Amino acid sequence: MEYQEIEALIALKESKNLEFKESTGQLDRSMETLCAFLNGDGGIVLYGVKDNGNVVGQEVSDSTKRAIAEAINRIEPFVSLEINYVRIPNSDKFVIIVNAEKQRFMRPFAYKGRAYLRIESTTTVMPQEQYNHLLMQRGGKYGWEAMVNPDLKISDLDENAILGAVREGIRNGRLPEVTIREEIPTILRKFGLLRDGNLNNAAAVLFGVDFYDYPQCLLRMARFKGTTKEEFIDNQRAQGNIYILLDAAMAFFFKHLSLSGKINGLYREEELSIPYKALRECCINSLCHRSYHHPGSSVSIAIYDDRVEVTNTGTFPADLPVERLMQEHDSKPQNPIIANVLYKSKILESWGRGIGTMVDECKRVGLPAPEFKTDGNFVTVVFKYNCDGVNLQLVNSNPTSNQQVPNKYPTSTxxxxxxxxxxxxxxxxxxxxxxxxxxxxxxxxxxxxxxxxxxxxxxxxxxxxxxxxxxxxxxxxxxxxxxxxx
Structure with missing residues (x-):
């Protein structure tokens, strides 16, 4: 943003979507206003501008930026706000601009546990009745996955993927055999993806082929050298529906994790340095239970010399702390429509057993149990290769390279x-x-x-x-x- 744009904003005066604050010394009041903007049609707060429109500016230090970030983190649910620091001409001071875009699908927002709304140029506490109404919309039939996209057509979906999901459901007894003979619209209705002729967002996430309107259907994958993000060996992106992203994730693991084999009875079992079932379950959970409402969000996979980290936007259910999740528990999916389709197509093995499966698989091969972390905005699962500093199952010379055949076949394993x-x-x-x-x-x-x-x-x-x-x-x-x- 240029300073001239700030002058143009100031000329509009304070309103339903614009607030002036003399400095960040008024952070609490300004965060209440930003919360109100998020519960309405969005808005902008300018720091360094008096109520009458006079620009006084303020000095910006690292502590100033930290204070703003910490205050924003007290807004729930998590939201990404755009922050700009614009220097005042011929001055060492800045005007700080915080822009809160409209968040229709995630309302109501609260700051320090209390929700606010904007009436003209005044910020006030939101009435309980209105809060409950917005909360019902967010968690009920108006959740992001259930919202209709009028531009999404059945022709925009992958018919083979739909029928593939049906076949798997029939093969594993989770769908009746008659389902495969039904028309695609009928199948989509039974999956909860089509209603009154309109497809919802969940349909695109599960079976879409064009993701121009869904940039968040993204998987970022990187293999880093060493144990930090300073240098990477491989960096990839994949965009697509859940089935495509799951395939891409597993292919990346097989590319970069070492593979060993052993004969077990009549079959040869090939084991990754981290159990395949644990990684797959982790990726399924990340893709199924993540927060999709933010267009800039994604799932990420980071492979280091000593660990693998899988991160997605979202958090654990408020009434299910990490310790409880490690035990048998009822499933409370963030996206119940998506979870139901994945369960019926046997991508999700069972309700509420994902974390237990990851832990059991790691213990089976002598690896430490994965770590589960959340800061309220992101969930990260960490799989470690070593225990007490001892490397397990990795090739010493190159811990993520699969052993190759002799050089006369340089391109074939x-x-x-x-x-x-x-x-x-x-x-x-x-x-x-x-x-x-x-x-x-x-x-x-x-x-x-x-x-x-x-x-x-x-x-x-x-x-x-x-x-x-x-x-x-x-x-x-x-x-x-x-x-x-x-």
Whole structure:
């Protein structure tokens, strides 16, 4: 913001959406006003301007910025406010601008436990009746996931993903078999995604294909060198529906975490340095239970030499502290519509068992239980590789690199070459190939064997235009046969 814009604002005088404060010495009163703006149509507070519009400015130090940030953090629920510091011409002083944008889906807001509203140019305490009404809208049928997007059409959704979710639900007994024969609109209505011909936001999060209106459907992934964020080795972003983001997350883990194998009975089990089931459960919870209302939010995965951190916007239920979450508990999903669809399609294994699964899986392989942290704005799950400073299951020379085959095959892993060897005699389904390889973890097979082979052009699909064809089979390409001959 330029100083000329501040002069233009001051000329409008204090109003329903504009407040002047002489300095940040009036932080409490100004935060009440910002809270009122958030409960209304938004607004701006200018610090360094007297009530009559005279600009006096104020000095800005690190302690000033900290005081503002700490005051904003007392506004509940968490909200991101835009703050600008504009220097007054020919002066060492600044005008501070705090902009509170309209937050329709997250009202009511409270500062220090009390809600406020704006009447003309006056800030006042919100009546209890109005507070209860806004609270009901936020937590009930008017929650963000249930809000209708009139521009979202059924053609904007991935039909294959919808039918895939239905098939998984039928296969695992969570949906009746008749569901697969029903029309897409009927399925969407039963999932709670379509009402009176209109799709809600949950439909886009679950099955969308175009995310121009949903920038928050984002996954950020990074592999850092060492134990800090100073230098990264790999940095990726993925945008898409929950199923796409879950696939991208697991692929990133398989790329950067070491893999070891052992024979267990008739099958070979391949284990990541952090159990696959724990990581998958963590990502599902992050994608399902996060706060989606803020367009700039995302889920992030950070892999370090000594730990993995998965972070999402949101917080734990107020009446379920972390200690209680570690035990068996009733599920209180932030997004019940999204959670219900994921449960029926068996992405969510069971209600209220996600954290317990993560803890049990880590203990099973001798790793410390994951840590669960929240500051009221974000939830972070930390998986550690080591216990008492001793590294576990990692390759010493490069803790996140999967062992490669000899240099004469510089682009192919041992797993890909094994797959090539299996396909030498014909074409087979995923189930058949996994049987030949003595594997029982389908996701591991897809990410370590099949997907890399397809990307390298060594393997092709029988139905390339329909990757999820129920009779899909795989065969060697000419390039794959040359590798086989070698």
């Amino acid at each position: 041992q797993q890909v070459l094994e797959l090539v060897g299996i396909l030498k005699d014909g074409e087979y389904s995923v189930r058949e190939i996994m049987s030949f390889l003595m594997l029982k973890d389908r996701v591991n097979f897809l990410y370590k064997y099949l997907t890399p082979a397809l990307e390298e052009g060594l393997v092709s699909m029988k139905y390339p235009d329909n990757p999820k064809h129920p009779k899909q089979k795989y065969m060697l390409t000419e390039k794959g046969r040359k590798i086989l001959e070698k």
